[in-house]
Amino acid sequence: MGDTERLDPLLERAVQALKAPVELDPGLDRRVLTLIGRESAPRVLRFRRRVTWVSALAAAAAVILLVLMNNATAPDSMVRFAIQHPSAQSITIVGDFNDWDPALTPMARSSDGEWKADLELAPGRYHYSYLVNGSTWVADPVRPAIPDSDFDAPTSLLTVQGSSP
Amino acid sequence: MDDHLPVLVRRVLDGDVDAVATLVARFRPRFGRYAFRMLGNREDAEEALQDTFVRMYRRIGTCREPALVEAWAFRILVNRCRTAMGKSGRAGHLLAHGDPERHDPGVDHPAEATAWREEIDRALAALPADQREAFLLRHVEALSYGEMAELTGAGLSALKMRVMRACESLRRELEGARDG
Numbered sequence: 325m326g327d328t329e330r331l332d333p334l335l336e337r338a339v340q341a342l343k344a345p346v347e348l349d350p351g352l353d354r355r356v357l358t359l360i361g362r363e364s365a366p367r368v369l370r371f372r373r374r375v376t377w378v379s380a381l382a383a384a385a386a387v388i389l390l391v392l393m394n395n396a397t398a399p400d401s402m403v404r405f406a407i408q409h410p411s412a413q414s415i416t417i418v419g420d421f422n423d424w425d426p427a428l429t430p431m432a433r434s435s436d437g438e439w440k441a442d443l444e445l446a447p448g449r450y451h452y453s454y455l456v457n458g459s460t461w462v463a464d465p466v467r468p469a470i471p472d473s474d475f476d477a478p479t480s481l482l483t484v485q486g487s488s489p
Numbered sequence: 490m491d492d493h494l495p496v497l498v499r500r501v502l503d504g505d506v507d508a509v510a511t512l513v514a515r516f517r518p519r520f521g522r523y524a525f526r527m528l529g530n531r532e533d534a535e536e537a538l539q540d541t542f543v544r545m546y547r548r549i550g551t552c553r554e555p556a557l558v559e560a561w562a563f564r565i566l567v568n569r570c571r572t573a574m575g576k577s578g579r580a581g582h583l584l585a586h587g588d589p590e591r592h593d594p595g596v597d598h599p600a601e602a603t604a605w606r607e608e609i610d611r612a613l614a615a616l617p618a619d620q621r622e623a624f625l626l627r628h629v630e631a632l633s634y635g636e637m638a639e640l641t642g643a644g645l646s647a648l649k650m651r652v653m654r655a656c657e658s659l660r661r662e663l664e665g666a667r668d669g
Binding site for chain 1: 501502504506509510513514517518521522525526531534535538539542543546547548549550605606609612613625627628629645646649650652653656657659660663664
């Protein structure tokens with residue numbers, strides 16, 4: 325698994341149970357092979373080699389671009405997140421920058437009911453949301469909302485520009 | 490990456506039925522588990538699995554990286570499960586024909602283990618399909634978010650949010666079951 329992600333013991337136990345083998349019909353393999361026996365033999369696509377070369381060239385170009393981009397990487401910027409919510413007991417920020425982990429970025433409440441957190445972020449575009457009292461999702465009222473049907477919770481878009489040299 | 494897979498793929502393309510049988514036997518445990526967890530019942534899981542293997546055979550000549558044929562075939566399965574969910578219009582239903590899981594003696598009392606598994610099945614089936622898919626791919630199949638994005642076509646942010654919301658819902662359901 326490429327990315328790190330912690331599970332609490334309850335969910336970890338559930339995951340271990342879900343990883344247990346499942347017994348399906350032992351005749352399934354035979355049925356599959358019978359069906360396959362009725363099929364004509366599979367064919368190799370003739371353009372395979374040409375496509376492979378095109379892919380290799382595209383990959384090489386992408387690597388070069390990546391190296392150039394890395395060399396021009398801009399420094400991180402400090403970004404302030406703030407939301408007015410006097411009645412909240414807790415607010416955390418969840419987003420692309422913390423793998424949507426609600427434990428990683430708690431906000432601090434000031435006496436006037438404003439919650440704040442400062443994060444150092446690399447230039448880029450981030451989707452994020454505020455999680456109020458551990459259960460209510462709230463978009464950031466001062467940043468654009470995401471018009472994306474993939475999301476079923478209020479989500480905001482943050483764009484961090486590269487600093488000028 | 491498995492060094493033997495390119496050889497097996499080559500043999501399938503040469504018409505070797507034994508090689509097909511080897512691939513099916515090798516992939517079935519993992520694929521069957523995913524289909525069953527995703528669809529929630531044995532009949533639909535077996536149908537999705539059967540369809541996946543036949544399609545794998547038909548299209549195996551288009552698999553450009555034979556060493557990664559398992560990941561390539563798994564994508565077919567994920568799509569077949571999505572289609573099955575769309576056809577039936579449900580978010581999975583519970584084990585109507587008996588629990589096909591193997592018992593794990595020595596871990597828990599059998600009755601407790603069964604009750605626990607039923608709670609998990611119930612909580613998993615209650616998730617929206619996209620969250621269940623993301624949770625299974627991430628935590629049961631142990632895919633990276635990059636692999637999940639490639640497999641599902643969804644964006645990284647959407648996938649992370651789905652996984653997080655699935656975790657929240659599962660935790661709430663399982664804690665409720667434990668406390669209740």
